[in-house]
Amino acid sequence: MLDLIIFYFAAVIAVGAAVMMIMQRNPVASVLYLVVSLVAQAILYVQLNALFVGALLIIIYTGAILVLFLFVIMLLNLRGEHFGGKQSRMGRASKIAITVILFAEMVAIFKQVAIPERIGTQAAAVAEDFGSVEMVASHLFKEYLYPFELTSILLLVAIVGAVVLAKRDKTEKMEDA
């Protein structure tokens, strides 16, 4: 019972914050709302015995990636930006309709995939250390070593790319942050 309450609580916060995120004018507020949503999702992760990944969510995702977002926002000094121009109500409504259809389709697919016997029950009890650091790490470094190494290369590529892209031309000036 408690689980269910926590679930609903976290779920509502997650979805609500997400919705608020996309409606903000101020990008800083958007980032903060996203942070809230992600923290709520971390709670859900924990409920699913994904302790390691949940911690990683907070540390890496919110702690690094979204902070990076904040940095960039500050750097670009966007507060004064106007997003003028009208977005027609029709356009917005149709787009929302599209997303609703998407949602419906996904639910339908999930219904097909997650076969009825299993829906509605949690699976048999899992091992004590399911989702713990040791378990995930041992899988990571044993069966998935190759993708792990590739991921590091990927990160390297991303770093190089980001640095090259963001490098300043000598002739250009930037506003002071």
Added chain:
Amino acid sequence: MEQPLYLIPLFPLIGFLLNGLLLGRLGKKTISFIACTSVGLSFLFGMKFFFDLLSLPETARIIENVFFTWIPAGQFHVNVAFLLDPLSAVMVLVVSGVSFIIHIYSIGYMHDDAGYGRYFTYLNLFVFSMLMLVLADNYLLMFVGWEGVGLCSYLLIGFWFEKKSASDAGKKAFIVNRIGDFGFLLGMFIIFWQTGSLDFKTALDPAVAHSVFAVGGGMITAATLLMFLGATGKSAQIPLYVWLPDAMEGPTPVSALIHAATMVTAGVYMIARSNVLYMMAPATMAVVAIVGVATAIFAGSIALAQNDIKRVLAYSTVSQLGYMFTACGVAAFSAGIFHLMTHAFFKALLFLGSGSVIHAMAGQQDMRYMGGLKKRMPITFWTFLIATLAITGIPGLSGFFSKDEILWKSFSSDYGSIWIWLIGLITAGMTAFYMFRLVFLTFYGEERMDSHTREHLHESPKVMTVPLSILAVLSVIGGYVGIPHILGGDNRFEKFLEPVMKGVHHSVEGEHALASAAHDGSTELILMVGSVVLVALFIYLAYHFYIKNIAAAGKLRQRFSGLHKIIYGKYFVDELYNAVIVQPLVVGSKFLWKIFDVLIIDGFINGMAVIIGDMSTGLRPAQSGILRTYTTIFLVGVIVILGIVLIFG
């Protein structure tokens, strides 16, 4: 026997190439030297091979020369190969000899013309094509020559192409000829289809022909009729003669060479060559004879009323060609070739003489403005008179022997009839009348030209009068190779050509002749005398109207003014053709052009382009460049795919 026969057409070809390629850089003397010597060499080689031919026994008089294999396409095998037998020997000598004489004449006639080099180039090309035509040993090579002379005719008729009437006449000649050529081709197709070959040796072998065609059957009649259609085009018979009078727009030596002596005789040659086939189709023979004699009298009647000296001669040519076809139609092929030869001499002389007159008259061709030229141009006058006597058939001259033989054969032959003879006789009278009318109007009587022209009247230079004299001599003696038996001669011409005329059953004729020799002999003599008397009568009539009592001619014309209008207007055949054939074609093609081509076809193509353009304009907004539109559509695509998976998955 194998001899290098290709030498005969080779020299005019070289002359054509040299003159044609180096036109701009050669002087007049060089051009004429190249042109004349090339034809002269053809003649000399022709003579040489002719004597070689004579040295062979009568039954084996064939010289061949395969130059190279042209089309080796399975069963269809055609060579560029030449055949010299008595028939082609006669043609080669006539063509090259008369061409040579006319080349010499042209040096004088065309002296002041700007297109001097071009003229001789075309003339050499013509001689080459004509020699190819007569020397070919198969129908396809003959057709090449046939088309070649047609092309040269077009080029030379329209020689002064800046003059619209000249270029129109050239076009008319070529187009009308094409209609005939179509018939010729179809005839050739049938021959090939049935006999499997276009070689004369195979297709015209009596054994082969009889095994493949049924005598008098549809196939052979069709083939021979179609080839005759080609002959009517090339040799200006009804219905395709209309180009020849207009062809007088070309220079007079061209008229002499092409439209009197050589090209127009190609049709006669072709039929004589194919005598085996024609003898197997009596229906066609009747058609040939009837068309020939009808053309003869038809053209002769038109010539009675013409005022242009060259027109009279043109219609006279059509009429005389009619005689030649009549001869072929009554199975007297060698008589037709005989007349071809004598006609070449005197008709070329007549044209060249008229050219001399026109030259002296500074371009005037209307006989009503001539007269009294006898004193001013004696050589021209005497040679012209000799030619006129020859064409009217005065005894002793060449025309008498050849024309009389045709008249006799049309009377006596199994294929002839008394009506053909009668019409031929009347035509002979007409010929006498209009030819002497021409002579009297041009050379006798008062001088009707204006004083300016009169001052410039002069006899033509030697380079023009010497050829006239040579042709005059030939017009006199040319007939003595064919003196008929009746008059004590041997008719060596007919005997010479006998081996070629395999279709004609000489044995039958021989028996026939032997059986009633006496009876036929006297009939022939009577007919001969009769025609001479008629001719003399018409000459007297011409004398009466144009020398003694000129006013009478005018009165006669007024009395029969309606008839005169019709004859003078050439029976309005040209107008008829124009209205019935040409105008509908022009209207039809205008329709096809304006409506079908421009509206429908162009419209369709352009319409397709416009449609595609509109489609692209319609689709272009999709490339709006707005990022969000792209992402939205992306998402919609994902939804569609998911939907498909849901429904069909």
Added chain:
Amino acid sequence: MIPIGHFLILSAMLFAVGAAGVIISRNLLIMLMSIELMLNAANLAIIAFSRMNNIVDGHVFVFIVFAVAAAEAAVGLAIIIMIFRNRESINADNFSLLKR
């Protein structure tokens, strides 16, 4: 115990919200963040399934997804910086050079 289905529906909802954010917003940054949100929604679904089937491989997958998301965010932000430098704006409607 919480039925797995709830988690899946929640994941779908979050994904839809992310998609809506991508197509509605004009701000490039918000678009990028919506994409991140979508990634996370997928992660949630993976974790749910992994729990359901008692397989840890899903966690490993999510781990790698984090890394990829980080890389992608970094490069994306670098691009946004460049765009801003060139155009002084990050309003997506202003970048329509592909237009006719």
